[in-house]
Amino acid sequence: MWRDYNWDSEDENKVELVVKDCNWNVLSNWDTVMATKDLKVKGGADIKRWDKFKNIRLTDNTEEIESGKMVLRTEFFKKI
Template sequence: MSEHSRCPQCSLDNTYQDGALWVCADCGHEWNPEEAAAEAAVVVRDCNGNVLAAGDTVVVIKDLKVKGSSIPLKQGTVIRNIRLVEDDPEHIEGNSDKIKGLVLRTEFLRKA
């Protein structure tokens, strides 16, 4: 069974290939596997649903305990020049003024 045999819309396996497209016999959805792979690229979003990109600035929305440090990350702390974690839309890397090398969950961040 091919990796493209599952319908991306209804997730059923009743699909067939028609030329360059795949067609779902159950819901009628048609898709091109190359375009579907490009659309499936990892999109990182903050707590409000805004798309984050490498180099953005984010703000911490609640106090966070930091493992390995006695200094908590306070609400309102600015993290500049973030880096995205490859293949993980829930985490970003960045540095605050006091703590370097942070890996933070995006659910606790908002875009500045």
């Protein structure tokens, strides 16, 4: 007895997270973002307005991105 296998059925179960910056632009891995305001960082140098962060990585949380060892909130950054 043969069974028909639908190869697309696995793709339908996947959920794709959409990460957006402060201006609702869609972010993806390896994008460059810029700070929109001064931010204080615990245990490190402060982030100044217009500081750039290159090659960001997305996380499981849609409100956070990673740049190096820092986890950044998307509400304070815009895509360049």
